[in-house]
Amino acid sequence: MKKLAIFLFLFLFFLPVVKADVITKSPSSTRTIVSGWNYPTRAYTSDNSRTYSSTNDAEQEYAGYGFNIPSGATIEKVEVGAEWYTTSASDETFYVKVLKGGSWYTYTLPDQTSESLYWKDVTGSGWTPEQVNNIKTRIRLYKSSEGGCYANNTYFVAQLNLTEEQARLKNQELLKLRNWTFLNPEQILDLLSSTDIWLLAWNDRERSFFLAKVRGVDVHEGNWTLYDIWSGEVNVSFRLQGRTYTITWKSHT
Incomplete structure (x- = not known):
C-alpha cells in the first residue's frame, strides 16, 4: 500500500x-x-x-x-x-x-x-x-501483483524527445531525427493524442527494429499489462543523389 x-x-x-x-x-x-x-x-x-x-x-x-x-x-x-x-x-x-x-x-x-x-x-x-x-x-x-506493467520483451518505441507535434511528422521525416531515446508503450500512450501514428519500435527479445503503432492497453487478470501493438507493411521513400529509393518494412512476426 x-x-x-x-x-x-x-x-x-x-x-x-x-x-x-x-x-x-x-x-x-x-x-x-x-x-x-x-x-x-x-x-x-x-x-x-x-x-x-x-x-x-x-x-x-x-x-x-x-x-x-x-x-x-x-x-x-x-x-x-x-x-x-x-x-x-x-x-x-x-x-x-x-x-x-x-x-x-x-x-x-x-x-x-x-x-x-x-x-x-x-x-x-x-x-x-x-x-x-x-x-x-x-x-x-x-x-505488479494485479497487473499494470509490461513484460521485459515488450516492444520499446524510440523517439527524439518526442512532442505531439513531432509525432505527427511523416515517416520519412521521423527517420531523419537523431539522438533517439527509448520510451515504453505506457509513456507513448500518455504522450500521444492519437494511436494511429507510425513509430520506430524495438523488440528486446529478438533484438530487431520495426515500425509499429501502439493501439492501447488490454484489461485482463495477470502479472502484466498487455499492450496492443500493431505492425503492418509500410513503404518508406527517400531521395539520394537524385534517385528515389523505397524501403519496405514487412509485418513483424
Whole structure:
C-alpha cells in the first residue's frame, strides 16, 4: 500500500535584478483520474493525515498551486517533493506526473519503507513562468501483483524527445531525427493524442527494429499489462543523389 503524506513543488528562480528566490507551494484542488486513492485532499499538507491506495493504476490529479511568477523571471530549477512510504516495496511502484506546457511527463520515485521527504528534479530542458503558473501534478500507483506493467520483451518505441507535434511528422521525416531515446508503450500512450501514428519500435527479445503503432492497453487478470501493438507493411521513400529509393518494412512476426 502506498501512503502519500504531502505533495509539494520547489522552484528556484532569478528575477532580473533581485537575488534568487525559493518558493514552495502545495496544491489546493484535486480530481480523480482513475479511482483508488482514498481521502485525496489529505495530500494537501504535511501532517499525520494521509491519502492511501492499494488499487493498481489509481491516479489522482492535483492543481491550484497558486504560483504567480512574473514573466521576466528566469526559472533555474523545478522539483516535485513527496512524503510517502510503501508496505510492499517488491510489487509496488509510485509514479509522479507533471504537466508542462500541455504535455504530461512521468517520473518514477524510489521505494521507501519509512516515510520521508523526497525531491525529484523535473527541470529538464527548462520552464517558463507561464508553465510554472499553470502547473498540475498527478500521482499513480502500480501494483505488479494485479497487473499494470509490461513484460521485459515488450516492444520499446524510440523517439527524439518526442512532442505531439513531432509525432505527427511523416515517416520519412521521423527517420531523419537523431539522438533517439527509448520510451515504453505506457509513456507513448500518455504522450500521444492519437494511436494511429507510425513509430520506430524495438523488440528486446529478438533484438530487431520495426515500425509499429501502439493501439492501447488490454484489461485482463495477470502479472502484466498487455499492450496492443500493431505492425503492418509500410513503404518508406527517400531521395539520394537524385534517385528515389523505397524501403519496405514487412509485418513483424
